[in-house]
Amino acid sequence: MVQVEKKQEKIDYDMEEKIDYVFKVVVIGDSAVGKTQILSRFSKNEFCFDSKSTIGVEFQTRTVTINGKVIKAQIWDTAGQERYRAVTSAYYRGALGAMLVYDITKRQSFDHVAKWVEELRAHADTSIVIMLVGNKGDLVDLRMVPTEDAVEFAEDQGLFFSETSALTGENVESAFIKLLEEINSVISKKALECGNGYYDATKLKGSNVDVILGAELEISEMKKLSSCSC
Template sequence: MSATAFRAEDDYDYLFKVVLIGDSGVGKTNLLSRFTRNEFSLESKSTIGVEFATRSVNIDGKVVKAQIWDTAGQERYRAITSAYYRGAVGALLVYDITRHTTFENVERWLRELRDHTDPNITVMLIGNKSDLRHLVAVSTEDGKAYAERESLYFMETSALEATNVENAFAEVLTQIYHNVSKKAVEAGNGSSAIPAKGEKINVKDDVSAVKKFSCCTS
């Protein structure tokens, strides 16, 4: 068992806010529940407003806590936009491979994401419901081509079969971690983004990427 298994729930090195976006019914909530709780619900209802879940993963020996936000894809909840995106350093842009309209709307979601977040945000395009191969309306090639054109990562997933769900989130979190680590090195030890020793961080705050220091930090 790794040493991190004994760490408390609020004991982490980095906290990253990741948002799930895309049309209603593409499977965002089940992707979230599969990654954070390894659960899937066929009776999943449309998300009302916003909810989030967390999970910690180990990247390069550091404990990275992902705070993943899920929102309703319906138009009537659009007023939450700016608060929802604030502080996000990663996004999974999801469409349903059996419904071409959800793929057509990816462009609008991506434009909105880029309007409300840092230009360096890590974005992965997700073609969900890959278990429904007999109903495919959006080919893997089309998804890949769009992702390449927009400089996005790309993966097809199935929340039902748990296919690539772990890989998709892990890839996004790893890329965010490498970006943040690189910035920290470039900024030097005097970076103001790093809290003082002993400073308490509230998970509910709009904290995107912060480093926590223990009492033993040199």
């Protein structure tokens, strides 16, 4: 048993050593649309039936290979409540992608999507890649947001779109992978524009520990801000 665990640890370590890029992705949207569940499904392939609302900010990671590059997705999750809006600047800092989630059974959560896009465009990098996601696709009988409405909005705003179910896992993997692929495409173009095939903003600096500690410091900063905004 110990030998198996050590072997897995070695595989994980080898993967970390080969990381080419770290992509920061933020998950946003109204409260209770399933942001944390989608993230949990992608990062751990888990669904928690007694999940509680996210308090402040958390992040999880997953390493994938895209077009021959080993990419560590550092995915940030925050509460959707207004009282956490004070964390905005720090939350979006360095984000290359965003997954904007609404609940297909709650029309209001979709009506607020435009406001979230506006916030992204105001605080995030202009080249950020946005994936609009209609979650809870398994609740077809309770649908309040027609797919056509979301497709039209996504096309109008230049967003990518997918409908998912964190409960069943349907399309969660493909939505995240598509988002990471598009981020990688943007980064590749920027590297070519630099003329040397190197884009400093997303190249992994230092060890993975440095990256994680940096994220934890930012999270600590944001929690302080959110506690002051209650």
